[in-house]
Amino acid sequence: MRRYLRIVVLCLACGFCSLLYAFSQLAVSLEEGADGGGGKPQAAVASWLAGGGRSTLRGAGPVAHPGGSDRCKDFSLCYWNPYWMLPSDVCGMNCFWEAAFRYNLKIQPVEKMHLAVVACGERLEETMTMLKSAIIFSIKPLQFHIFAEDQLHHSFKGRLDSWSFLQTFNYTLYPITFPSENAAEWKKLFKPCASQRLFLPLILKEVDSLLYVDTDIVFLRPVDDIWSFLKKFNSTQIAAMAPEHEEPRIGWYNRFARHPYYGKTGVNSGVMLMNMTRMRRKYFKNDMTTVRLQWGDILMPLLKKYKLNITWGDQDLLNIMFSHNPESLFVFPCQWNYRPDHCIYGSNCQEAEEEGIFILHGNRGVYHDDKQPAFRAVYEALRNCSFEDDNIRSLLKPLELELQKTVHTYCGKIYKIFIKQLAKSVRDRYARSPKEK
DSSP states (O other): OHHHHHHHHHHHHHHHHHHHHHHHHHHHHHHHHHHTTTOOOOHHHHHHHHTTOSGGGTTOOOOOOTTSOSSOSOGGGTTTOOGGGSOTTSOHHHHHHHHHHHHHHHHSOOOOEEEEEEEOSSOHHHHHHHHHHHHHHOOSOEEEEEEEOHHHHHHHHHHHHTTGGGOSEEEEEEOOOOOGGGHHHHHTSSSTTGGGGGGHHHHOTTOSEEEEEOTTEEESSOHHHHHGGGGGOOTTOOEEEEESOSOGGGOSHHHHOSSOOSTTTOEEEEEEEEEHHHHHHOEEOOSSOSSOEEHHHHHHHHHHHHTTTOSSTHHHHHHHHHHHOGGGEEEOOGGGSBOGGGTBTBOOOHHHHHHOOSEEEOGGGTTSSSSSHHHHHHHHHHHSOOSSHHHHHTTHHHHHHHHHTTTTSHHHHTTHHHHHHHHHHHHHHHHSOGGGO
């Protein structure tokens, strides 16, 4: 009996020692992972822990332990010493949790918002103004995917590199590329390079989600807010766009289209949010075959069938696709893609009247002529704005004065919707802490 008792005691002792050793080794691995090789923890990390942490640890306070101070006495002890060699006035469990918190804090990836644009011809300045508006108001970092003709790459690189001090964005430049066997057909579809957007899910294979915008877009609120629509997608939705028209009596698709289109008035693809992982996986219903086709297989057959009937190129092809797969599209309100059509004959975007314009879309070249001076005034204000805080703060008053000069037009009569959200975005920018800007 005594022999068995001794074996049990010995096993318990070995198990306890093994547990202590495992505890020590785990602490070592966590600390090395957190500090990249065992350097001293930074003061900022210590401050974070002292405040109870952020996110799920917000307000939790320091970890307490009985019979001692409620913190490790000295962070330099957390190199790590083995558990049984810690001084008596240091709480080993506390050190363990602090290392775990530091490790968890550092490995959490910062979510980037991916934004793509296609620029050809004389679109450099428009594109730079769009990118600037995205940077000024957005909170999370941005990853730009810029598809441009070869002769524009040098100019894009020079301009974007001059903004590198901001450290809030990265960018990648890509050439314009189409499937080699049908490149000529895709290039001449609608405007030069416009159909490049159709191939983004196939080119950017490592990107899960993406916001595509035309070059003539100006953001009047953070990209973060439209990016958040991705979380509102149901299980069948793969993309989001706004309606082409709010008022069917002036709608183009419902009056003139010679092909299928989405909903009552079609959709506009100038602002298109995509879950590209889902797009690549989905098999689409179509009117060409009973067999469902994936994104890469359906584009060319659609073009061949409808190329004599489509007017707006790639946008028409998207309308055809989603007309047969309506369950796959999330439709967001018109204020997220506000165009001259929403006010040229009188205001017909109720959401913009109530909350202001969120994304301004100056299609039909209205940023560069006098047909819609309200659109041009907003574009010019942001084009001439620098990243300096005082410059951003002071853009509103001069802009409002310019907009008041446009009241002779239908869009100008409701000029306040052009600055309502913009004013809020400026206020919010300066209400955020410097780290969030």
